[in-house]
Amino acid sequence: DAGITQSPRHKVTETGTPVTLRCHQTENHRYMYWYRQDPGHGLRLIHYSYGVKDTDKGEVSDGYSVSRSKTEDFLLTLESATSSQTSVYFCAISGRAGRSYGYTFGSGTRLTVV
């Protein structure tokens, strides 16, 4: 495998509760990303990180926060989960910007908010 692990793989949570998803990499890559995938929408960027403690918003960042205290870990937190955040969440890593070899994706976390 490419050295990227997401946990948990599946989670069911109640509306209004906080949820944290974890992405762990062993590639020492600089860039890390969180996407959500929904039918009809493809992959949409939530947040990304370009280094330890350096993060920025993506196109669907409302209701989500991230933290990166170590190169290898990128956490996504749903501050107060809503049913609209039921989705499959993917983490991705990349070693370079510009001319790159694209992202390597994790296997995803399927989150259901009831």
Next chain:
Amino acid sequence: GQQLNQSPQSMFIQEGEDVSMNCTSSSIFNTWLWYKQDPGEGPVLLIALYKAGELTSNGRLTAQFGITRKDSFLNISASIPSDVGIYFCAGQLTEKLVFGKGTKLTVNP
């Protein structure tokens, strides 16, 4: 923001047939990438293209980076059942990729 138009949205083909899908954009990109996603897994990189006009093959897959830098296509020849999945195009200009919405491929044996 930047958007990619990927077509078709879905395809139903017979085993052995060739497949073609494409992506267009109103923006230019420096890199075009094609990914495949199997059910329950994350997307996996198939082909990366770095130069306008570039034509690259990977086994039965062939992809091209459009001359205008605003489009790319992916061809799959002689499809087999394991080609089933969702294919995504992606364009890159900075550290962020822009993804198409995917083409869902079904191959009937």
